[in-house]
Amino acid sequence: MKRVSIAIPAYNEGANIDRIDTWLNDLFSGRLAHYELEIIFSDNSSTDDTFARIEQISRRDSRVRGISLSRNFGFQINVLSALRQASGDCVIQLDADGEDPPEQLAEFLARWEEG
Numbered sequence: 001m002k003r004v005s006i007a008i009p010a011y012n013e014g015a016n017i018d019r020i021d022t023w024l025n026d027l028f029s030g031r032l033a034h035y036e037l038e039i040i041f042s043d044n045s046s047t048d049d050t051f052a053r054i055e056q057i058s059r060r061d062s063r064v065r066g067i068s069l070s071r072n073f074g075f076q077i078n079v080l081s082a083l084r085q086a087s088g089d090c091v092i093q094l095d096a097d098g099e100d101p102p103e104q105l106a107e108f109l110a111r112w113e114e115g
Contacts, residue, residue, distance in 0.1 A: 003036040004028075004109065005088030009078040010041055013096035014049040017041070020094070021057050021064065023102040031106055041096070042067040042082035044075070 006024060010017065021039065028037040043051040043066065054066035067081050079093055090112055094100055 001034065001036045002090065003038055003088040004032075004105075005038040005040060005086035005091045006105075007079065007082035007086055007091060007093045008039065008041045008096050009044065009075065009082055009093070010046065010050050010054070010096040011044040011072070011075075011078065012046045012048045012050060014046070014053055016096045016098060017050060017053040017057065020096055020098055020102070021061075023098070025061075027102050027105060032109065035109070036088075037063050038086065038088050039064045040067065040082045040085045041065070042078050042085075043069065044078040045069050045072045 008020060024037065024039060028035060041054045043054060051066060051068045058064040058066050065085065067085060069078065069081060083091060083093065092105065092108065094102065
């Protein structure tokens with residue numbers, strides 16, 4: 001089974017963390033169930049409850065890992081932090097706010113499989 005790593009940079013996204021996790025779990029337990037899912041959240045030193053929510057999710061789901069940066073290093077370093085921890089055959093970066101709907105992953109993965 002191929003592993004798909006989803007790298008999710010976050011900054012003050014506490015209100016969105018549970019939602020993106022639920023979307024991805026629904027997708028990978030349904031039409032993308034033939035892939036193994038790995039989720040890596042990277043928190044860019046948020047001032048809200050973003051990392052606390054990531055920790056809650058990772059305690060109940062071993063496929064989820066969280067990175068907490070010691071200070072705000074900017075968007076690019078936050079993305080890179082998550083990407084560097086990914087172990088999947090395919091690595092995808094999604095924003096925590098759901099701007100790019102996770103449902104689009106099915107099309108992306110189909111094209112990836114085509115080469």
